[in-house]
Amino acid sequence: MTVSQKKQVTILGIETSCDETSAAVLVDGVDLRSHIISSQIKTHQKYGGVVPEIASREHSLHIQPVVEQTLAEAGVGFTDLTAIAVTYGPGLVGSLLVGVSGAKAMAYAAGIPLLGINHLEGHIYANFLEHHDIKFPLAALLVSGGHTHLILFEDHGKYRVLGYTRDDAAGEALDKVARALGLGYPGGPQIQNTSRGGNEQAFKFPRAMLEPGSLDFSFSGMKSAVLNTLNSARMKGETLNVPDLAASFQQAVVDVLVHKALTALEQTGVKTLLLAGGVAANRLLRETLDYELSQRKVRLVYPSPILCTDNGAMIATAGYYHFLEGDFAPWTLNAVPGLNLKSI
Numbered sequence: 001m002t003v004s005q006k007k008q009v010t011i012l013g014i015e016t017s018c019d020e021t022s023a024a025v026l027v028d029g030v031d032l033r034s035h036i037i038s039s040q041i042k043t044h045q046k047y048g049g050v051v052p053e054i055a056s057r058e059h060s061l062h063i064q065p066v067v068e069q070t071l072a073e074a075g076v077g078f079t080d081l082t083a084i085a086v087t088y089g090p091g092l093v094g095s096l097l098v099g100v101s102g103a104k105a106m107a108y109a110a111g112i113p114l115l116g117i118n119h120l121e122g123h124i125y126a127n128f129l130e131h132h133d134i135k136f137p138l139a140a141l142l143v144s145g146g147h148t149h150l151i152l153f154e155d156h157g158k159y160r161v162l163g164y165t166r167d168d169a170a171g172e173a174l175d176k177v178a179r180a181l182g183l184g185y186p187g188g189p190q191i192q193n194t195s196r197g198g199n200e201q202a203f204k205f206p207r208a209m210l211e212p213g214s215l216d217f218s219f220s221g222m223k224s225a226v227l228n229t230l231n232s233a234r235m236k237g238e239t240l241n242v243p244d245l246a247a248s249f250q251q252a253v254v255d256v257l258v259h260k261a262l263t264a265l266e267q268t269g270v271k272t273l274l275l276a277g278g279v280a281a282n283r284l285l286r287e288t289l290d291y292e293l294s295q296r297k298v299r300l301v302y303p304s305p306i307l308c309t310d311n312g313a314m315i316a317t318a319g320y321y322h323f324l325e326g327d328f329a330p331w332t333l334n335a336v337p338g339l340n341l342k343s344i
Helices: 041-045 052-074 093-110 119-130 170-180 187-195 220-236 242-268 283-295 312-324
Strands: 010-015 020-027 031-039 083-089 114-118 138-143 148-155 158-164 272-276 299-301
Touching: 010 052, 010 093, 010 312, 020 052, 020 312, 031 052, 031 312, 041 052, 052 093, 083 093, 083 119, 083 312, 093 114, 114 119, 114 312, 119 138, 119 148, 119 272, 119 312, 138 242, 148 242, 158 242, 170 187, 170 220, 170 242, 187 242, 187 283, 220 242, 242 283, 272 283, 283 299
Parallel strands: 010 083, 083 114, 138 272, 272 299
Antiparallel strands: 010 020, 020 031, 138 148, 148 158
16 A cells, blocks of 8 residues: 655665665655765775675674764654665675664664665665656666666656676776776776876777667676786786776776667657666766767756765665555565566
C-alpha cells in the first residue's frame, strides 16, 4: 500500500559502501536539512587505492559521530525520524556491514521502519534531490568506480537495465591508468586535471563498441592499450608526455560513454537523460553530453559534484521513494557486496 504523501516524512540516510562515512536528514524528499561526509581519501592515498580492512575500521570509528552531527545540524532526534535508509550493497562487505548494522540498531531502538537501498539506485536518485521537475520515462547513465550502466526508467521502482560493463567499469579504468601514470588516487579527478595541458589526439587508443547496436560497455582493452604503450616506451628508453596520455585516454572513455548514451536514446525515444555516479562529475563528459543532447533536443540532468560522490543524501532520497511505496526492509537485512541492479 502506498503511504500517504501528505504526512511529513523525515528520512535519515546512511552510506558506508566504500570509503566515505556519510549521513543526511531529508524531509519530504526535497528538503535536505543536513548532510555530512567523512572522507577517507587521505588515509588511502598512500596505498594507491582503498584498503578494505582499513575502510571498515574507519567506518566503525566515524559512523556514530557522523550520525550524531547530522541529527544535531538538522535539529532533530531519533523520535522525529520517520524511517532510516541505509546502503546494503554493492560495495565492500566490511564497510557495508558497519552501516547496515548501525542502521538496523538505530531503527529498531527508535521503533521506525528500515529501508534497504541499492547503492547504484542511490546515485541515480541524487538527481531527484536537486531537480524536482524530472518526468518519466527517462534514461540514466550511471558511471562510477565499480559500475557502468545504462538504464531505462518508466517510473519510480520500474526500470530496465539496457546495458552494463562486461569487464572494467569506466571509473575503475580511470583509476588504474592514473596509477600507471603516477598520478595518484583517486584517479578520475587526477586524469581530468592532468588532461588540461594535453592533446587528446596524441595517442590513438581503441574504442570498444562490441556488437552493432549493443548498449554494453568494455574498458579493459582501452586500459590495456595505455599500459602497453607505457611498457613499450620504457623498454625503448622513451619518455612519453603524461598530459597527452591522460587527455587521449580520457577522450577515449568519454567517446564510448557518449556514443552508448546516444544509442540508448535513439533506441528508446526518451527525451531525458540522467547522469549519475562519481564519473558524472567529469567535466569533459558533461560538456560533450550537453552539446550532443542539445542538438537532439534531449534534456540532460546531473547532480552537483558533491552529490556524484558516495553520500548519505542520495540514500535518503532513494529511501523517501521506497517509503512512499511501503517498501520496507526486514530486520534480517544483510550486506550484499555483489548486489546488482535488476530490471523491475
